[in-house]
Amino acid sequence: MDGRAGHCAITPYGRRAGSSRVRVFEWLDRVDTDFSVSSYASFPDAAPSRLARHPVAVARAELRLHHLAAARPRRLLLHREASPLSRGWWEHTLLTSADFGVYDFDDALQWDWGAGGAVRRLAPKASKARTAVRCADRVIAGNDVLGDWAAQRHRDVVVIPSCVAPEDYTPKTTYALHDPPRLGWIGSRHNEAGLLLLAGALEEIHRRSGARLTLIGTTRRSLGRIEAFIDRVDWSPHRERAMLADTDIGLMPLPSTPYSTGKCGYKLLQYGAAGLPAVGTPIGVNAEILGRLGMPAARDEREWAEAIDALLGASQAARARLGREARAVVRRHYSYDAWLPTWTAALELGGTPS
Numbered sequence: 001m002d003g004r005a006g007h008c009a010i011t012p013y014g015r016r017a018g019s020s021r022v023r024v025f026e027w028l029d030r031v032d033t034d035f036s037v038s039s040y041a042s043f044p045d046a047a048p049s050r051l052a053r054h055p056v057a058v059a060r061a062e063l064r065l066h067h068l069a070a071a072r073p074r075r076l077l078l079h080r081e082a083s084p085l086s087r088g089w090w091e092h093t094l095l096t097s098a099d100f101g102v103y104d105f106d107d108a109l110q111w112d113w114g115a116g117g118a119v120r121r122l123a124p125k126a127s128k129a130r131t132a133v134r135c136a137d138r139v140i141a142g143n144d145v146l147g148d149w150a151a152q153r154h155r156d157v158v159v160i161p162s163c164v165a166p167e168d169y170t171p172k173t174t175y176a177l178h179d180p181p182r183l184g185w186i187g188s189r190h191n192e193a194g195l196l197l198l199a200g201a202l203e204e205i206h207r208r209s210g211a212r213l214t215l216i217g218t219t220r221r222s223l224g225r226i227e228a229f230i231d232r233v234d235w236s237p238h239r240e241r242a243m244l245a246d247t248d249i250g251l252m253p254l255p256s257t258p259y260s261t262g263k264c265g266y267k268l269l270q271y272g273a274a275g276l277p278a279v280g281t282p283i284g285v286n287a288e289i290l291g292r293l294g295m296p297a298a299r300d301e302r303e304w305a306e307a308i309d310a311l312l313g314a315s316q317a318a319r320a321r322l323g324r325e326a327r328a329v330v331r332r333h334y335s336y337d338a339w340l341p342t343w344t345a346a347l348e349l350g351g352t353p354s
Contacts, residue, residue, distance in 0.1 A: 110126050
Protein backbone atom coordinates (compact mmCIF):
# COMPACT_ATOMS: atom_id res chain seq x y z
CA MET A 1 0.00 0.00 0.00
CA ASP A 2 1.34 3.49 -0.85
CA GLY A 3 -0.78 5.39 1.68
CA ARG A 4 -2.70 7.37 -0.91
CA ALA A 5 -6.36 8.21 -0.34
CA GLY A 6 -8.95 6.12 -2.15
CA HIS A 7 -12.20 7.61 -3.47
CA CYS A 8 -13.09 11.15 -2.37
CA ALA A 9 -16.01 13.47 -3.07
CA ILE A 10 -15.96 17.20 -2.36
CA THR A 11 -19.16 19.22 -2.15
CA PRO A 12 -19.67 22.86 -1.13
CA TYR A 13 -22.65 22.04 1.10
CA GLY A 14 -23.99 19.25 3.28
CA ARG A 15 -26.64 16.65 2.42
CA ARG A 16 -29.55 18.95 3.30
CA ALA A 17 -28.58 21.36 0.51
CA GLY A 18 -30.41 20.47 -2.69
CA SER A 19 -27.55 20.61 -5.17
CA SER A 20 -25.10 18.52 -3.13
CA ARG A 21 -27.79 16.01 -2.21
CA VAL A 22 -29.03 15.56 -5.77
CA ARG A 23 -25.68 15.58 -7.59
CA VAL A 24 -23.51 13.67 -5.09
CA PHE A 25 -25.08 12.08 -2.00
CA GLU A 26 -27.99 10.38 -3.79
CA TRP A 27 -25.55 8.79 -6.27
CA LEU A 28 -23.16 7.61 -3.58
CA ASP A 29 -26.08 6.02 -1.73
CA ARG A 30 -26.60 3.82 -4.79
CA VAL A 31 -23.10 2.40 -5.25
CA ASP A 32 -21.11 0.03 -3.09
CA THR A 33 -17.81 1.85 -3.57
CA ASP A 34 -16.63 3.64 -0.43
CA PHE A 35 -16.22 7.38 -0.86
CA SER A 36 -15.04 9.77 1.82
CA VAL A 37 -17.08 12.97 1.51
CA SER A 38 -15.86 16.42 2.46
CA SER A 39 -18.67 19.00 2.52
CA TYR A 40 -16.63 22.07 3.39
CA ALA A 41 -18.19 23.22 6.68
CA SER A 42 -21.53 21.46 5.93
CA PHE A 43 -23.28 24.82 5.77
CA PRO A 44 -26.59 25.04 3.86
CA ASP A 45 -25.10 27.86 1.78
CA ALA A 46 -21.92 29.91 1.44
CA ALA A 47 -23.31 33.36 2.16
CA PRO A 48 -20.49 35.70 3.24
CA SER A 49 -22.40 36.57 6.42
CA ARG A 50 -22.59 32.89 7.38
CA LEU A 51 -18.88 32.35 6.75
CA ALA A 52 -18.03 35.41 8.83
CA ARG A 53 -20.03 34.05 11.78
CA HIS A 54 -18.13 30.75 11.76
CA PRO A 55 -14.41 31.53 11.29
CA VAL A 56 -13.21 28.41 13.13
CA ALA A 57 -15.35 26.09 10.98
CA VAL A 58 -14.09 27.85 7.84
CA ALA A 59 -10.46 27.48 8.95
CA ARG A 60 -10.97 23.78 9.62
CA ALA A 61 -12.63 23.31 6.22
CA GLU A 62 -9.69 24.97 4.47
CA LEU A 63 -7.27 22.74 6.39
CA ARG A 64 -9.21 19.63 5.34
CA LEU A 65 -8.82 20.64 1.70
CA HIS A 66 -5.07 20.89 2.24
CA HIS A 67 -4.99 17.39 3.73
CA LEU A 68 -7.09 16.01 0.86
CA ALA A 69 -4.77 17.46 -1.76
CA ALA A 70 -1.72 16.15 0.10
CA ALA A 71 -3.29 12.66 0.22
CA ARG A 72 -3.43 12.60 -3.60
CA PRO A 73 -6.66 10.57 -3.94
CA ARG A 74 -6.95 7.88 -6.56
CA ARG A 75 -10.39 9.14 -7.63
CA LEU A 76 -11.86 12.56 -6.87
CA LEU A 77 -15.35 13.87 -7.57
CA LEU A 78 -15.58 17.65 -7.15
CA HIS A 79 -19.05 19.19 -7.26
CA ARG A 80 -19.42 22.90 -8.13
CA GLU A 81 -16.58 24.37 -6.03
CA ALA A 82 -14.12 23.26 -3.38
CA SER A 83 -14.18 26.45 -1.32
CA PRO A 84 -16.19 29.69 -1.31
CA LEU A 85 -12.89 31.50 -0.70
CA SER A 86 -11.06 30.04 -3.68
CA ARG A 87 -10.53 31.87 -6.94
CA GLY A 88 -9.64 28.59 -8.62
CA TRP A 89 -6.49 27.51 -6.81
CA TRP A 90 -8.17 24.81 -4.71
CA GLU A 91 -10.04 23.44 -7.71
CA HIS A 92 -6.78 23.27 -9.68
CA THR A 93 -4.79 21.74 -6.80
CA LEU A 94 -7.34 19.10 -5.87
CA LEU A 95 -8.23 17.93 -9.37
CA THR A 96 -4.61 17.72 -10.49
CA SER A 97 -3.59 15.91 -7.28
CA ALA A 98 -5.89 12.98 -8.06
CA ASP A 99 -5.14 10.07 -10.36
CA PHE A 100 -8.59 10.62 -11.88
CA GLY A 101 -10.43 13.87 -11.19
CA VAL A 102 -14.05 14.47 -12.20
CA TYR A 103 -15.72 17.86 -12.06
CA ASP A 104 -19.54 18.02 -11.82
CA PHE A 105 -21.63 21.18 -12.20
CA ASP A 106 -25.37 21.79 -12.48
CA ASP A 107 -25.77 25.56 -12.85
CA ALA A 108 -24.32 28.18 -15.18
CA LEU A 109 -21.48 28.83 -12.75
CA GLN A 110 -19.22 29.78 -15.65
CA TRP A 111 -21.23 32.99 -16.07
CA ASP A 112 -21.50 33.88 -12.39
CA TRP A 113 -18.92 36.60 -11.77
CA GLY A 114 -20.28 37.51 -8.36
CA ALA A 115 -23.71 39.04 -8.87
CA GLY A 116 -25.21 39.89 -5.51
CA GLY A 117 -22.42 41.68 -3.70
CA ALA A 118 -18.85 42.92 -3.64
CA VAL A 119 -17.69 40.12 -1.34
CA ARG A 120 -18.81 37.44 -3.79
CA ARG A 121 -16.93 39.18 -6.59
CA LEU A 122 -13.67 38.53 -4.73
CA ALA A 123 -14.02 34.79 -5.36
CA PRO A 124 -16.51 34.39 -8.24
CA LYS A 125 -17.87 30.98 -9.13
CA ALA A 126 -17.04 31.60 -12.79
CA SER A 127 -13.29 31.55 -12.26
CA LYS A 128 -13.55 28.32 -10.25
CA ALA A 129 -15.79 26.57 -12.78
CA ARG A 130 -13.55 27.52 -15.69
CA THR A 131 -10.44 26.33 -13.85
CA ALA A 132 -12.11 23.09 -12.78
CA VAL A 133 -13.25 22.26 -16.31
CA ARG A 134 -9.74 22.86 -17.59
CA CYS A 135 -8.06 20.74 -14.90
CA ALA A 136 -10.44 17.77 -14.63
CA ASP A 137 -9.90 14.46 -16.38
CA ARG A 138 -13.63 14.32 -17.08
CA VAL A 139 -16.51 16.78 -16.75
CA ILE A 140 -20.11 15.90 -15.84
CA ALA A 141 -22.61 18.59 -16.86
CA GLY A 142 -26.21 18.75 -15.69
CA ASN A 143 -27.72 19.58 -19.10
CA ASP A 144 -26.88 20.20 -22.75
CA VAL A 145 -26.41 23.96 -22.31
CA LEU A 146 -23.70 23.37 -19.72
CA GLY A 147 -22.35 20.40 -21.66
CA ASP A 148 -21.98 22.40 -24.88
CA TRP A 149 -20.11 25.14 -23.05
CA ALA A 150 -17.81 22.63 -21.33
CA ALA A 151 -17.20 20.71 -24.59
CA GLN A 152 -15.62 23.84 -26.08
CA ARG A 153 -13.00 23.63 -23.33
CA HIS A 154 -12.63 19.91 -22.64
CA ARG A 155 -12.56 16.82 -24.80
CA ASP A 156 -14.33 14.52 -22.31
CA VAL A 157 -17.76 15.79 -21.22
CA VAL A 158 -20.69 13.63 -20.10
CA VAL A 159 -24.19 15.10 -19.70
CA ILE A 160 -26.17 13.61 -16.81
CA PRO A 161 -29.37 15.38 -15.69
CA SER A 162 -30.20 16.18 -12.09
CA CYS A 163 -32.25 13.11 -11.30
CA VAL A 164 -35.11 12.30 -8.95
CA ALA A 165 -36.29 9.09 -7.30
CA PRO A 166 -40.02 8.86 -8.18
CA GLU A 167 -40.48 6.04 -5.69
CA ASP A 168 -39.63 8.47 -2.87
CA TYR A 169 -42.43 10.89 -3.77
CA THR A 170 -46.01 10.45 -2.63
CA PRO A 171 -47.90 10.11 -5.93
CA LYS A 172 -50.92 12.27 -6.50
CA THR A 173 -54.02 10.07 -6.45
CA THR A 174 -56.90 12.54 -6.76
CA TYR A 175 -57.14 15.35 -9.28
CA ALA A 176 -60.27 17.07 -7.99
CA LEU A 177 -59.36 20.69 -7.25
CA HIS A 178 -59.12 21.84 -3.66
CA ASP A 179 -61.49 24.58 -2.56
CA PRO A 180 -59.85 27.01 -3.00
CA PRO A 181 -57.35 25.63 -5.56
CA ARG A 182 -53.77 25.19 -4.38
CA LEU A 183 -50.87 26.26 -6.53
CA GLY A 184 -47.48 24.94 -5.45
CA TRP A 185 -43.83 26.00 -5.54
CA ILE A 186 -40.79 24.36 -3.94
CA GLY A 187 -37.31 25.78 -3.53
CA SER A 188 -34.89 27.86 -1.48
CA ARG A 189 -35.34 31.43 -0.28
CA HIS A 190 -32.68 32.51 -2.77
CA ASN A 191 -34.91 31.50 -5.71
CA GLU A 192 -38.42 32.37 -4.54
CA ALA A 193 -38.16 35.94 -5.86
CA GLY A 194 -38.80 34.43 -9.29
CA LEU A 195 -42.46 34.20 -8.29
CA LEU A 196 -42.64 37.98 -8.49
CA LEU A 197 -42.25 37.62 -12.27
CA LEU A 198 -45.86 36.42 -12.36
CA ALA A 199 -47.22 38.38 -9.41
CA GLY A 200 -49.88 40.04 -11.55
CA ALA A 201 -51.01 36.72 -13.00
CA LEU A 202 -51.15 35.13 -9.54
CA GLU A 203 -53.18 38.04 -8.19
CA GLU A 204 -55.64 37.73 -11.07
CA ILE A 205 -55.98 33.96 -10.59
CA HIS A 206 -56.49 34.50 -6.86
CA ARG A 207 -59.12 37.19 -7.50
CA ARG A 208 -61.10 34.98 -9.84
CA SER A 209 -60.79 31.58 -8.16
CA GLY A 210 -59.53 32.25 -4.63
CA ALA A 211 -56.48 30.10 -5.42
CA ARG A 212 -53.69 30.14 -2.84
CA LEU A 213 -50.00 29.39 -3.24
CA THR A 214 -48.31 26.78 -1.05
CA LEU A 215 -44.62 27.65 -0.84
CA ILE A 216 -42.41 24.79 0.39
CA GLY A 217 -39.04 26.20 1.29
CA THR A 218 -38.91 28.87 3.96
CA THR A 219 -41.21 30.60 6.41
CA ARG A 220 -39.64 34.03 5.92
CA ARG A 221 -42.06 36.40 4.19
CA SER A 222 -40.32 38.16 1.29
CA LEU A 223 -42.77 38.44 -1.63
CA GLY A 224 -44.61 41.62 -0.84
CA ARG A 225 -48.28 41.90 -1.74
CA ILE A 226 -48.73 38.30 -2.90
CA GLU A 227 -47.91 37.09 0.63
CA ALA A 228 -51.62 37.72 1.32
CA PHE A 229 -52.46 34.41 -0.37
CA ILE A 230 -49.27 32.43 0.30
CA ASP A 231 -49.13 29.56 2.80
CA ARG A 232 -45.50 28.95 3.74
CA VAL A 233 -44.09 25.59 4.84
CA ASP A 234 -40.50 25.16 5.99
CA TRP A 235 -38.49 22.64 3.97
CA SER A 236 -37.75 19.11 5.13
CA PRO A 237 -37.09 15.92 3.12
CA HIS A 238 -40.48 14.52 4.13
CA ARG A 239 -42.40 17.68 3.20
CA GLU A 240 -40.57 17.90 -0.11
CA ARG A 241 -41.66 14.40 -1.05
CA ALA A 242 -45.14 14.34 0.46
CA MET A 243 -46.72 17.77 0.07
CA LEU A 244 -46.54 18.22 -3.70
CA ALA A 245 -49.26 15.59 -4.13
CA ASP A 246 -51.54 17.76 -1.99
CA THR A 247 -51.38 20.71 -4.39
CA ASP A 248 -53.18 21.14 -7.71
CA ILE A 249 -50.65 22.83 -10.02
CA GLY A 250 -46.88 23.28 -9.72
CA LEU A 251 -45.11 26.45 -10.84
CA MET A 252 -41.55 26.99 -12.15
CA PRO A 253 -41.00 30.57 -13.35
CA LEU A 254 -37.52 31.68 -14.42
CA PRO A 255 -36.14 35.08 -15.37
CA SER A 256 -34.86 35.46 -18.91
CA THR A 257 -31.13 35.59 -18.12
CA PRO A 258 -28.05 33.68 -19.32
CA TYR A 259 -27.79 32.08 -15.88
CA SER A 260 -31.33 30.71 -16.15
CA THR A 261 -30.46 28.94 -19.40
CA GLY A 262 -28.11 26.72 -17.40
CA LYS A 263 -30.72 25.60 -14.84
CA CYS A 264 -31.47 21.88 -14.74
CA GLY A 265 -35.27 22.03 -14.43
CA TYR A 266 -35.27 20.19 -11.12
CA LYS A 267 -38.56 21.63 -9.85
CA LEU A 268 -40.34 20.37 -12.96
CA LEU A 269 -38.89 16.92 -12.38
CA GLN A 270 -40.08 16.96 -8.77
CA TYR A 271 -43.58 17.95 -9.88
CA GLY A 272 -43.50 15.18 -12.48
CA ALA A 273 -42.28 12.63 -9.91
CA ALA A 274 -45.33 13.46 -7.78
CA GLY A 275 -47.67 13.31 -10.79
CA LEU A 276 -48.47 17.00 -10.38
CA PRO A 277 -49.57 19.06 -13.43
CA ALA A 278 -47.29 22.08 -13.76
CA VAL A 279 -46.45 25.21 -15.75
CA GLY A 280 -42.91 26.42 -16.41
CA THR A 281 -40.86 29.01 -18.25
CA PRO A 282 -39.42 27.39 -21.42
CA ILE A 283 -35.81 28.54 -20.93
CA GLY A 284 -32.84 26.23 -21.43
CA VAL A 285 -33.52 22.59 -20.58
CA ASN A 286 -36.93 23.58 -19.16
CA ALA A 287 -38.26 23.73 -22.73
CA GLU A 288 -37.22 20.12 -23.36
CA ILE A 289 -38.57 18.88 -20.03
CA LEU A 290 -41.91 20.66 -20.46
CA GLY A 291 -42.25 19.12 -23.91
CA ARG A 292 -41.49 15.63 -22.69
CA LEU A 293 -43.83 15.92 -19.73
CA GLY A 294 -46.59 17.42 -21.87
CA MET A 295 -46.81 20.42 -19.54
CA PRO A 296 -47.77 23.94 -20.70
CA ALA A 297 -45.07 26.59 -21.14
CA ALA A 298 -45.52 30.28 -20.28
CA ARG A 299 -43.25 33.21 -21.20
CA ASP A 300 -45.05 36.24 -19.81
CA GLU A 301 -47.77 37.06 -17.31
CA ARG A 302 -50.55 36.75 -19.85
CA GLU A 303 -49.39 33.25 -20.84
CA TRP A 304 -48.97 32.29 -17.19
CA ALA A 305 -52.51 33.34 -16.36
CA GLU A 306 -53.86 31.49 -19.42
CA ALA A 307 -51.90 28.30 -18.70
CA ILE A 308 -52.92 28.17 -15.04
CA ASP A 309 -56.54 28.94 -15.94
CA ALA A 310 -56.52 26.16 -18.54
CA LEU A 311 -55.30 23.58 -16.03
CA LEU A 312 -57.78 24.74 -13.40
CA GLY A 313 -60.56 24.55 -15.98
CA ALA A 314 -59.58 21.14 -17.34
CA SER A 315 -61.45 18.01 -16.31
CA GLN A 316 -60.20 15.82 -13.51
CA ALA A 317 -59.54 13.10 -16.07
CA ALA A 318 -57.40 15.44 -18.20
CA ARG A 319 -55.32 16.55 -15.22
CA ALA A 320 -54.95 12.93 -14.14
CA ARG A 321 -53.70 11.86 -17.59
CA LEU A 322 -51.20 14.71 -17.59
CA GLY A 323 -49.89 13.97 -14.11
CA ARG A 324 -49.63 10.20 -14.52
CA GLU A 325 -47.88 10.45 -17.87
CA ALA A 326 -45.45 12.97 -16.41
CA ARG A 327 -44.60 10.55 -13.60
CA ALA A 328 -43.96 7.77 -16.13
CA VAL A 329 -41.74 10.06 -18.25
CA VAL A 330 -39.70 11.10 -15.21
CA ARG A 331 -39.18 7.46 -14.29
CA ARG A 332 -37.98 6.61 -17.83
CA HIS A 333 -35.84 9.66 -18.56
CA TYR A 334 -34.88 11.47 -15.35
CA SER A 335 -34.63 8.91 -12.55
CA TYR A 336 -31.53 7.68 -10.73
CA ASP A 337 -32.35 4.14 -11.83
CA ALA A 338 -32.34 5.19 -15.49
CA TRP A 339 -29.00 7.03 -15.26
CA LEU A 340 -27.07 4.96 -12.71
CA PRO A 341 -25.09 2.96 -15.32
CA THR A 342 -24.04 6.21 -17.03
CA TRP A 343 -23.00 7.82 -13.75
CA THR A 344 -20.94 4.84 -12.59
CA ALA A 345 -19.26 4.68 -16.00
CA ALA A 346 -18.47 8.41 -15.84
CA LEU A 347 -16.73 7.85 -12.50
CA GLU A 348 -15.11 4.67 -13.90
CA LEU A 349 -16.48 2.65 -11.01
CA GLY A 350 -17.09 -0.42 -13.15
CA GLY A 351 -19.91 -2.74 -12.12
CA THR A 352 -20.52 -1.22 -8.72
CA PRO A 353 -24.23 -0.26 -8.54
CA SER A 354 -25.58 -1.48 -5.21
